[in-house]
Amino acid sequence: MRVLRLLVAYDGTRYCGWQRQENGPTIQAALEDALAPLFSGRAGGARKVPSVHGAGRTDAGVHALGQVASVAGETTLSTGEILRALNAQLDRDIRVLDVADAPAGFNARFNATGKTYRYRIATGPVVSPFLHRFVWHRPDRLDVPAMRQAATGILGRHDFSVFKSAGSTVLDSVRTLDRLDLLECGDELVCEVHGDGFLHHMVRAIIGTLMDVGVGRREPSSMAVLIGSRDRGLAGETAPAQGLTLVSVDYPQAGH
Amino acid sequence: MRVLRLLVAYDGTRYCGWQRQENGPTIQAALEDALAPLFSGRAGGARKVPSVHGAGRTDAGVHALGQVASVAGETTLSTGEILRALNAQLDRDIRVLDVADAPAGFNARFNATGKTYRYRIATGPVVSPFLHRFVWHRPDRLDVPAMRQAATGILGRHDFSVFKSAGSTVLDSVRTLDRLDLLECGDELVCEVHGDGFLHHMVRAIIGTLMDVGVGRREPSSMAVLIGSRDRGLAGETAPAQGLTLVSVDYPQAGH
Numbered sequence: 001m002r003v004l005r006l007l008v009a010y011d012g013t014r015y016c017g018w019q020r021q022e023n024g025p026t027i028q029a030a031l032e033d034a035l036a037p038l039f040s041g042r043a044g045g046a047r048k049v050p051s052v053h054g055a056g057r058t059d060a061g062v063h064a065l066g067q068v069a070s071v072a073g074e075t076t077l078s079t080g081e082i083l084r085a086l087n088a089q090l091d092r093d094i095r096v097l098d099v100a101d102a103p104a105g106f107n108a109r110f111n112a113t114g115k116t117y118r119y120r121i122a123t124g125p126v127v128s129p130f131l132h133r134f135v136w137h138r139p140d141r142l143d144v145p146a147m148r149q150a151a152t153g154i155l156g157r158h159d160f161s162v163f164k165s166a167g168s169t170v171l172d173s174v175r176t177l178d179r180l181d182l183l184e185c186g187d188e189l190v191c192e193v194h195g196d197g198f199l200h201h202m203v204r205a206i207i208g209t210l211m212d213v214g215v216g217r218r219e220p221s222s223m224a225v226l227i228g229s230r231d232r233g234l235a236g237e238t239a240p241a242q243g244l245t246l247v248s249v250d251y252p253q254a255g256h
Numbered sequence: 257m258r259v260l261r262l263l264v265a266y267d268g269t270r271y272c273g274w275q276r277q278e279n280g281p282t283i284q285a286a287l288e289d290a291l292a293p294l295f296s297g298r299a300g301g302a303r304k305v306p307s308v309h310g311a312g313r314t315d316a317g318v319h320a321l322g323q324v325a326s327v328a329g330e331t332t333l334s335t336g337e338i339l340r341a342l343n344a345q346l347d348r349d350i351r352v353l354d355v356a357d358a359p360a361g362f363n364a365r366f367n368a369t370g371k372t373y374r375y376r377i378a379t380g381p382v383v384s385p386f387l388h389r390f391v392w393h394r395p396d397r398l399d400v401p402a403m404r405q406a407a408t409g410i411l412g413r414h415d416f417s418v419f420k421s422a423g424s425t426v427l428d429s430v431r432t433l434d435r436l437d438l439l440e441c442g443d444e445l446v447c448e449v450h451g452d453g454f455l456h457h458m459v460r461a462i463i464g465t466l467m468d469v470g471v472g473r474r475e476p477s478s479m480a481v482l483i484g485s486r487d488r489g490l491a492g493e494t495a496p497a498q499g500l501t502l503v504s505v506d507y508p509q510a511g512h
Binding site for chain 2: 009010011063083087092093094095096097126127128129130132134
């Protein structure tokens, strides 16, 4: 049984997120359906659909520049042939950028040690028609230095329950957030975060909270108390999905 | 009667081009329908739909960063109010970037003295999911110096019949093309042209012909003979619409 590691980019606009579901198209289902014809092996006469594991199970409308996925299956195709076959099959808003053989047992989700996400906010009066699918439009005058000060209060190892989605059932909410950069690029404010893992909606809730600071509705010094409260109701709104992009995923050894 | 000058950007992917038609959505119809409620004046009890004139009547799938349009009508709204009202009404893949009052008689189409178009070619093996709507994918090894040499044979004042669409009924095919630059940006080849006017499909036919040169199917020195032939059948294929963007339009006086 070979284990393949896929590097995947997608425009998430028209997908119901990563995870396969009945209600609409998903990235996982598109990859699994594109991989199935490449693998030998049938279950009960029907072709078996392979299980693709994604490092970040992105929500509906969230994009990826460097999602990593793993899949196990039997095939004699080369990695280059698999890459070309997948891209020929997939819609053009999903692209496989790289295919590599991975060690036995590699799982893109459970072996990931870190992730980088980017969130884009358009602050000008008019959003370019070429950007509207990828930004949150907030034509506000933002106090970016205050947002940076607030960010320092979020960095580090904490129980991040205050930023997790209401319906989350995760047992351990402790994560380490080691980078939160805010870059002003013309009419755009780009937030990039890196951590060892993120709770469901965590990046978007952090962005919503920082925006409260940016418009003066929340004190930059209030972050430590906020995190200590572990009360989701006290944090800011969950920023819209379309501004978020999974940039890259880290693994213990380069390439695996 | 006020005359307004609009600066408009659009992602042309889902439109049947600039010109209003029965068969599907167009940029002109979207602008006219968004402007109608802002203008006073009715014809026979029904609200009169204003006529919007565009500098470049872009084809289906062609984009614009700086299309210019003019429209005459009666309104007491300020230009800022008109801009906000139009953008509130329009789908987000069309944005009005600027609204200004223009001199009486200003017509965006007939007063234009020059235009700049850009054509993007993706030359890498895989096209980013964020770019596929805006490029022609040609994963070829291109001889860009040969393409630049061919371009010099096209520059100047010529009868450009060889590059006009088969169905074109324009009487005067003489135009001046004064700039054709080819820029290599990573996996992308960007072609930017400037001239006093362009025949229907002219930019795309030039691109198709230069691509023949780039892959070695046509001699870079053959352009003068080609133009002299005035025979559309001898030029290259018409490059796909989605790679083309109208960048800007020139007028005799700044802003008009």
